Amino acid sequence: MGGLSETLADWLARGEAAVLVTVAETRGSTPREVGAAMLVTAHDSRGTVGGGRLEWTAVERARAMLVEGVTADRLDLPLGPAIGQCCGGHVALSLERADAATVLALAEGERRAADARPTLLLFGAGHVGKAMATAFAPLPLRLRWIDSRAGEFPEVIPPGVERIVTDRPLDHLAQAPAGAGYLVLTHSHALDFELTDAALRRGDAAYVGLIGSATKRSRFERWSAARAYDPALRDPALLSRLTCPIGAALTGDKRPEVIAALVAAELLVAFAARGS
Template sequence: GPEIGQCCGGRVRLMLKELDDKGKAELIAEEAKRLIGLPEVLILGAGHVGRALAYAFAPLPVRAKLIDSRAEELARAPNGTEKICTPLPEAELRKASAGAAYIVATHEHSLDFLLTQEALARTDAAYVGMIGSKTKRAKFESWAVGGTGALMCPMAAAHKGDRRPEVIAAFVVAEVLMALTKAHSKELADE
C-alpha cells in the first residue's frame, strides 16, 4: 500500500503449492466444513428472478441453495450454485438450519403461498420474502393461517421502477444481508 501512495497498509504474499490427492481431499473437506458454517439462503424458484438471486448471492458469505422442481430451469443457473431439484420443496424448508433466510419466487402463486406459509411457520427464520405486489400480499393474508407480520412482500419494496430481475435481486440481497446480520447480532448478544 504505502509504496503506491495508498493510506491503508498491508502486503499480500501468494504461495502456490501443487497438491497431491490427499492434499486435495483435505482442502475439499475444509471448504465443505466452512460452507456448513455459513447462513443458509433458500431461493425457492429457479425462474428469472431466482437465477438472478443465485448470481447475486454467489460471491457473498452465505450458502445459497436454488430449489425448484424443474430441472431445465435449474440447469440455467450459474455454475457453482447449489441446486436442488425436488418435487417437494417444502421438505427443504423443513430441514434448513435455524436462522436461514427464505426467498419464495416460484412460477405459481399457489406454490408461493404454500411455501411462504411453511417458511413463516418456522419461528427461527431470519428472513421470509415472497415475490409479488401489495395485491398478492393481501390475497396471501386472506388465505394464510397465522400471522404474516414477518413477511417481506413485496420484496425490495424500497425500490421503485426498474423491474429487471438483476435489479430486484440486488435489493432483495441487501434486505436478506441486513436480516442475517441482525439475526447474527442478536445471537451474539444472547450468548
C-alpha cells in the same frame, strides 16, 4: 473462482514463492476484521486486508521478504495521517512465507467459514430466480436453489449454488436449519402461498420473502386468515415476519437484476441482525 487455498496451491505448483498476509489484531475503526488475508507474490496478489496505504505497505513488505529470504514478519500500523489512511484505528499484520502447510491451513479455514454461512432456500428458477442465483452466488451464503422443473435451470449453475430438482419443496423447507432464509418466487401462486406459510410458521427464519406486489401480499394475508379457522394456526405476529414486496428500497424498477441486488441487501441485513 476458488479460495486463497486453491490459488496458493496453484502458485506453489508453478514454483512461485508467496507470502501470506493476515490481519492478526485490530483496535478501533479498521477496514477489515481479524483473519482477513491476502497472498502476495513478486508480481501478483489475491485477497485483501483492507486496501489503501495499509495494503500497499503490506504488499511492499511481503515482496521485500521474498527478495531478502525472510520467512516471517509483523507490521503494526496506526491508521492515521502517518500512512494517509483515515480510519483512525490500529492494525497488526502477520506476514509469513507460504508453503504446503499454509495451503492446508487456508483450506481448513475456508471449510469452517463455509460451514458457518447461513442457509438460503431460493424457490423458483424463472427469470427472477436466475438473476437472484447469479447475484447471490458470490455472497457468504449456502444457497439451495429449488424447482420442480429441471429444464428451467441454466446449463451452468453459478459456483457454490446447490441445484435441487424436486416436486416436494416443502420437505426441503422443513429440513432446513434454524436461522435459514427463504425466498419464494415460483411459477405458482398456490405453491408460493404454501411455502411462505410454512416458512413463517417455523418461527425461526432469519428472512421470509415473497415476490409480488402489495396486492399479492393482501391476497396472501386473506388466504392465511382463511386457514386460521384452526386455533393452532392462529398467530397474530405471523404476517409481521413477511417481507412482501421484496426489494422494496426502490419502487417501480422491476428489472430482475435490480430486484436481485436490492434483495441481496435485505438478506445480508437480516442475517446480520440474527448474528449469522
